[in-house]
Amino acid sequence: xxxxxxxxxxxxxxxxxxxxxxxxxxxxxxxxxxxxxxxxxxxxxxxxxxxxxxxxxxxxxxxxxxxxxxxxxxxxxxxxxxxxxxxxxxxxxxxxxxxxxxxxxxxxxxxxxxxxxxxxxxxxxxxxxxxxxxxxxxxxxxxxxxxxxxxxxxxxxxxxxxxxxxxxxxxxxxxxxxxxxxxxxxxxxxxxxxxxxxxxxxxxxxxxxxxxxxxxxxxxxxxxxxxxxxxxxxxxxxxxxxxxxxxxxxxxx
Ligand code: NDP
Ligand code: 8X3
Numbered sequence: 001x002x003x004x005x006x007x008x009x010x011x012x013x014x015x016x017x018x019x020x021x022x023x024x025x026x027x028x029x030x031x032x033x034x035x036x037x038x039x040x041x042x043x044x045x046x047x048x049x050x051x052x053x054x055x056x057x058x059x060x061x062x063x064x065x066x067x068x069x070x071x072x073x074x075x076x077x078x079x080x081x082x083x084x085x086x087x088x089x090x091x092x093x094x095x096x097x098x099x100x101x102x103x104x105x106x107x108x109x110x111x112x113x114x115x116x117x118x119x120x121x122x123x124x125x126x127x128x129x130x131x132x133x134x135x136x137x138x139x140x141x142x143x144x145x146x147x148x149x150x151x152x153x154x155x156x157x158x159x160x161x162x163x164x165x166x167x168x169x170x171x172x173x174x175x176x177x178x179x180x181x182x183x184x185x186x187x188x189x190x191x192x193x194x195x196x197x198x199x200x201x202x203x204x205x206x207x208x209x210x211x212x213x214x215x216x217x218x219x220x221x222x223x224x225x226x227x228x229x230x231x232x233x234x235x236x237x238x239x240x241x242x243x244x245x246x247x248x249x250x251x252x253x
Contacts, residue, residue, distance in 0.1 A: 003053070004130060005081045007031040009061060009119055010088030012039035014188030015138060018214035019085055022222050024052040031055045031078055033070070034088065053077075061088050061115030062107075064122075071122040082130045083225065084123050086116045087138040091153040091194040105152045112156035116163065128174055132229050135171070136221055137164045139182040144237065147246040157182075168234070177232040181220045184239035185249070186212040208251030209242035 006023050010016035012034030020032055024047045032040050037058040044054040055078045059066040074081075089112040092104035116137060127133040142150055143157030161180065168178040191202035205211075216238065224233045242250045 002077060002080065003027065003029045004083075005029045005031055005078045006083040006085070007033070007081050007123060008085045008087060009033050009115070011043065012036040014190060015183070015186060015214045015217045016085070016087040017043060018218040019087065019221050020047065020054075022215070022218035023225075024050065024054075026222060026225075028083075029053040029078065031057065031074065031081070033057050033059065033061075035060055061119055062110040064114075064118045067115075067118040067122050071126070074126075079126055080130050081123060081126045082132060083134050083136065084119065084127065085136045085138070085221065086119055088115055088119075089138065089156075091150075091190065092196075094149045094194060096149050097151045100152065108152050108156050112153075113159050113163075116160060120167065124171075124176070127176060133174075133176040134225065135167060135176065135178045136224060137167075137178070137180045138217070139164065139180040139235075141182055141184045141237065141239065141243075141246055143180075143182055145246055150246070164235070168232075179224045179233055180235045181217060181224070182235060182237045183212060183217050183220075184237075184243045184246075186214060186217060188214050209249060210240060211242075212238065212240050 006028040008016050008019050011020045011032035020030055020043060024030060030052060032044060032054060034040055035058055040056040040058060044056045047054050055075060057070050059070050061067060092107045093101055137160055139160045140157040142154045143161040146154040164178055164180040171178055187206045191205040195201040220236045220238050227233055
């Protein structure tokens with residue numbers, strides 16, 4: 001028997017890596033993607049040693065040619081993709097619109113928005129051949145509300161929310177489910193990337209309360225995927241208990 005394939009973008013870190021571990025445990029065959037090849041290979045080796053079938057591909061989701069080439073070269077035994085998890089994404093900077101950095105804006109729009117679109121466009125034709133196909137987009141609380149200086153990041157995540165709903169309509173005749181998981185504060189490399197390697201500033205985001213763990217988001221993804229085929233869990237907004245809105249966080253110090 002050839003088990004169906006789950007494709008995860010941004011599997012070299014954080015939420016994507018945790019999804020890979022969680023789904024490997026559940027017996028899935030995995031395609032793991034990201035730019036950092038070595039990290040992907042290390043994770044693949046670990047999961048393979050535990051019995052999982054894993055194919056790794058390193059490319060930049062911002063480059064449509066790389067995305068298309070990646071899909072063309074997926075080995076035959078991994079081409080039966082049932083699940084696409086569009087997770088690769090980032091925030092870059094935290095500045096008011098009037099002093100924002102245009103290169104950071106481009107990076108967020110190109111990754112969070114265009115990357116998700118390029119991947120979906122290239123992978124969906126394969127998914128149309130498979131029963132019970134399912135796309136899960138990783139959104140954010142930043143796609144439900146906005147916060148000061150979050151402008152462009154919030155804009156991209158609002159767009160992910162809109163695209164999730166639009167994809168659900170377009171893919172309805174094909175019986176392909178589309179869901180999103182919209183997390184609040186999750187302690188990953190997200191803030192280290194946002195603040196361009198400033199570890200103190202990144203760590204301060206998660207101080208004084210228990211943030212979500214990447215594994216909590218992987219659990220939500222696994223919950224969506226275990227639903228019977230007549231059930232689509234359309235969106236899960238998941239927050240740390242200490243968080244009530246983007247900026248309402250109960251800290252002990
Ligand atoms: P991490 O920084 O830990 O992981 C981000 C992942 O995205 C990495 O694997 C990275 O891989 C990949 N990625 C980034 N840019 C590209 C690119 N151009 N091409 C291919 N892969 C890319 O952060 P998280 O795990 O926290 O983030 C995952 C998703 O969750 C993002 O969409 C983020 O917006 C969302 N999210 C995060 C929250 C949080 O608080 N952490 C809350 C809500 C949503 P590599 O660098 O190797 O390419
Ligand atoms: C990441 C969470 O609050 O930094 O999407 O926007 S937040």
